[in-house]
Amino acid sequence: MHLISFSSNMRAVLVTICSLNPFLSLRLTAKHRTFSSRSGMASVSVSNSDPHTAGDWYSVPELSLREHRFRVPLDYASESRSEITVFAREVVGVGKEEHPLPYLLFLQGGPGFESPRPAEASGWLKKACEAYRVILLDQRGTGLSTPLTVSSLSQLKSAKNTAEYLKHFRADNIVRDSEFIREYLDSGPWTVLGQSYGGFCAVTYLSFAPEGLKNVILTGGLPPVGAGCAADSVYRACFEQVVHQNEKYYKRFPRDVGLVKELVEYLHGSEGGGVALPSGGILSAKGLQCLGLAGLGSGGGFERLHYLLERIWDPILVPGAQKQISFYFLKAFESWMEFDSNPLYALLHESIYCQGASSKWSAHKVREESEHSDLFDPIRAVKENRPVYFTGEMIFPWMFDEINALTPFKETAHLLSEVEDWPPLYDTHTLNNNQVPVAAAVYYEDMYVNFKIAKETASEISGIRLWVTNEYMHSGLRDSGSHVFEHLMGMLHGKKPYF
Numbered sequence: 001m002h003l004i005s006f007s008s009n010m011r012a013v014l015v016t017i018c019s020l021n022p023f024l025s026l027r028l029t030a031k032h033r034t035f036s037s038r039s040g041m042a043s044v045s046v047s048n049s050d051p052h053t054a055g056d057w058y059s060v061p062e063l064s065l066r067e068h069r070f071r072v073p074l075d076y077a078s079e080s081r082s083e084i085t086v087f088a089r090e091v092v093g094v095g096k097e098e099h100p101l102p103y104l105l106f107l108q109g110g111p112g113f114e115s116p117r118p119a120e121a122s123g124w125l126k127k128a129c130e131a132y133r134v135i136l137l138d139q140r141g142t143g144l145s146t147p148l149t150v151s152s153l154s155q156l157k158s159a160k161n162t163a164e165y166l167k168h169f170r171a172d173n174i175v176r177d178s179e180f181i182r183e184y185l186d187s188g189p190w191t192v193l194g195q196s197y198g199g200f201c202a203v204t205y206l207s208f209a210p211e212g213l214k215n216v217i218l219t220g221g222l223p224p225v226g227a228g229c230a231a232d233s234v235y236r237a238c239f240e241q242v243v244h245q246n247e248k249y250y251k252r253f254p255r256d257v258g259l260v261k262e263l264v265e266y267l268h269g270s271e272g273g274g275v276a277l278p279s280g281g282i283l284s285a286k287g288l289q290c291l292g293l294a295g296l297g298s299g300g301g302f303e304r305l306h307y308l309l310e311r312i313w314d315p316i317l318v319p320g321a322q323k324q325i326s327f328y329f330l331k332a333f334e335s336w337m338e339f340d341s342n343p344l345y346a347l348l349h350e351s352i353y354c355q356g357a358s359s360k361w362s363a364h365k366v367r368e369e370s371e372h373s374d375l376f377d378p379i380r381a382v383k384e385n386r387p388v389y390f391t392g393e394m395i396f397p398w399m400f401d402e403i404n405a406l407t408p409f410k411e412t413a414h415l416l417s418e419v420e421d422w423p424p425l426y427d428t429h430t431l432n433n434n435q436v437p438v439a440a441a442v443y444y445e446d447m448y449v450n451f452k453i454a455k456e457t458a459s460e461i462s463g464i465r466l467w468v469t470n471e472y473m474h475s476g477l478r479d480s481g482s483h484v485f486e487h488l489m490g491m492l493h494g495k496k497p498y499f
Contacts, residue, residue, distance in 0.1 A: 052071075062093065084145070107198030111344055112141065139174045149341065189214040219440070219476060225460055237453055243375065256306060263312055267284055268285050274402070282402050308336075363394035
């Protein structure tokens with residue numbers, strides 16, 4: 001199909017429509033291109049390159065895959081011609097490449113993380129490929145979708161420019177990209193599977209483009225949908241669950257209470273309040289607490305954290321040698337944080353809760369409240385001979401001083417924390433009148449997406465079916481093989497009775 005680019009007048013018309021309903025304008029954009037091409041209508045300028053390219057099929061065990069790249073607007077509401085590339089990987093069972101299968105779009109957790117890279121048919125993906133043509137989307141700014149890395153972001157020469165650029169990488173534009181892709185694949189309404197932050201994006205999809213959806217599956221991904229910035233209420237609820245996760249952890253591994261206190265004392269007594277990390281930056285006592293982000297909330301996290309902590313110290317090879325933290329531990333700490341490869345997670349994390357209001361470093365504010373400040377003070381915990389609590393999914397301003405990969409973005413992070421004109425991410429009126437079948441797994445002890453907030457949001461989505469379970473943690477979709485996926489699909493297709 002030959003595709004037509006817009007004249008300046010037509011683009012201006014679409015931008016005007018976009019100011020009223022950005023998602024409507026996207027659909028008009030894709031359909032107008034197709035209609036103009038088929039009807040032979042002339043346009044002032046004709047694109048010589050298709051905004052969609054597809055690669056050849058290749059395989060991994062039991063799966064066939066091919067790659068799609070789409071050129072999409074950086075800002076759908078602007079007359080600017082700035083474009084980015086969005087990458088998606090299509091996955092089917094071997095031998096089903098030409099079968100007329102319906103599409104399932106997978107939206108990864110984050111923000112700022114790329115879609116899975118399949119090495120074989122396993123887990124939920126293997127089950128999904130029995131009946132679907134799966135699209136693994138690298139959300140804009142991640143993976144192969146114009147990735148925003150420490151190095152690529154250095155091309156934006158000022159903190160202000162970087163902050164303005166990053167404002168286009170939230171769920172609203174991820175949904176616009178998804179609709180753009182759906183139009184070009186000519187799929188009709190498709191099924192969307194959203195894990196964690198991918199579920200947040202799916203609820204944005206339900207709010208603004210429900211006609212593009214056949215079914216929605218959410219796994220640990222029901223966001224707060226109220227107006228303003230919900231970050232403060234999110235972090236107050238999350239700190240409560242983080243305390244519970246710490247208590248469970250130290251009950252499982254009581255020896256680690258002493259290990260962590262010993263390390264906190266060492267770090268606090270070091271020059272500058274910490275020790276140098278292999279790639280630069282420092283490990284401080286409050287930085288150490290951030291290991292809870294990956295260690296306390298996912299399946300197997302407790303065990304991995306415990307085995308990491310048992311490698312804290314170097315052995316004493318020579319009598320009288322000074323005690324020191326092992327390179328192994330310092331390197332592993334950096335790997336756990338992942339900010340060197342995914343700075344978007346830190347930069348945009350609090351903004352995912354904002355609609356028309358700023359976050360103003362919400363996690364830091366809540367941590368400094370009286371009921372949390374003493375409990376999560378590592379030095380005070382050591383002095384009072386009580387366990388040092390790890391923190392959870394929270395980004396703090398001092399991270400942009402201590403984590404080397406984040407230091408170039410300190411000013412950008414502060415600017416983003418003050419942004420007040422964040423556009424809407426949810427429409428409660430549309431959600432209240434939802435007609436798209438939705439099934440959601442809600443994890444009772446979820447440290448990342450609080451159970452109470454998830455339940456409140458579910459009450460706003462008409463027709464949603466909930467599966468509440470404590471059998472899995474936040475990573476249940478990954479950890480359960482295909483069980484979580486199959487259970488939710490069964491709820492959608494009538495295999496799980498209501499009562």
